[in-house]
Amino acid sequence: MEPDCRLYLITPPVLPPEFPDLLAAALDAGDVACLQLRLKDALPDAIKRAVDALMPIAQARNVAFLLNDDAALAASLGCDGAHLGQGDGDHEAARKLLDGRTLGITCHASRHLAMQAGEVGADYVAFGAFFPTLTKETAHSADVELLAWWSEMFEIPSVAIGGITAVNCAPLVQAGADFLAVVGAVWSHPDGPAAGVRAMNAAIAAA
Numbered sequence: 001m002e003p004d005c006r007l008y009l010i011t012p013p014v015l016p017p018e019f020p021d022l023l024a025a026a027l028d029a030g031d032v033a034c035l036q037l038r039l040k041d042a043l044p045d046a047i048k049r050a051v052d053a054l055m056p057i058a059q060a061r062n063v064a065f066l067l068n069d070d071a072a073l074a075a076s077l078g079c080d081g082a083h084l085g086q087g088d089g090d091h092e093a094a095r096k097l098l099d100g101r102t103l104g105i106t107c108h109a110s111r112h113l114a115m116q117a118g119e120v121g122a123d124y125v126a127f128g129a130f131f132p133t134l135t136k137e138t139a140h141s142a143d144v145e146l147l148a149w150w151s152e153m154f155e156i157p158s159v160a161i162g163g164i165t166a167v168n169c170a171p172l173v174q175a176g177a178d179f180l181a182v183v184g185a186v187w188s189h190p191d192g193p194a195a196g197v198r199a200m201n202a203a204i205a206a207a
């Protein structure tokens with residue numbers, strides 16, 4: 001049986017040359033529901049090369065492959081879906097482009113944005129940041145009450161993001177988060193990314 005809450009892995013901001021091997025080892029270490037390719041400074045051509053290299057590694061392991069920021073590129077490259085923020089284009093148009101694929105939408109700490117995302121047909125809503133993070137400058141701070149309210153009121157899955165680690169994640173799982181999205185907890189784990197996935201899986205199971 002799959003756990004109620006699952007790990008959502010996001011790539012590090014810059015990919016080292018050995019990243020395909022690191023990714024395979026991380027995904028082989030435990031349960032990962034999806035991988036988001038998030039390369040904020042890369043041109044479309046570099047993103048395409050990364051998709052070509054990494055998507056087969058994820059999909060061979062039954063891990064959905066989502067692209068950050070660009071619904072049209074995600075659809076044209078055959079990704080399983082896209083994650084869009086509030087400034088990442090028109091969500092309704094993206095919903096049409098991603099017909100049959102996953103659309104996730106950033107909702108910061110806003111009930112209103114989350115309900116709007118639901119109306120547009122988002123497959124999940126993402127809330128954060130829950131904790132201080134070194135990965136992104138964040139202007140919004142979310143709390144567990146928001147997650148609890150959302151999971152009580154709506155069927156659409158929620159993703160929690162922002163500074164989440166094996167040590168601090170239990171309240172998010174208990175509040176009903178369907179997915180925990182992490183960068184640093186896996187890629188910066190002192191014992192390597194595979195250990196990071198194992199630690200997150202164990203913490204989710206114990207919550």
Ligand SMILES: Cc1ncc(COP(=O)(O)OP(=O)(O)O)c(N)n1
Nearest residue numbers: 068083084085086106126159161181
């Ligand atoms: C799962 C998930 N949640 C939130 C974000 C943040 O998206 P966005 O606000 O567009 O910021 P950038 O990631 O584009 O810097 C995300 N990527 N994934």
Ligand SMILES: Cc1ncsc1CCOP(=O)(O)O
Nearest residue numbers: 133135136162163182183184
């Ligand atoms: C992309 C993003 N959006 C809000 S916080 C964040 C960064 C998450 O990374 P980490 O898990 O290292 O805090």
Ligand SMILES: [Mg+2]
Nearest residue numbers: 069084085088
């Ligand atoms: Mg974005």
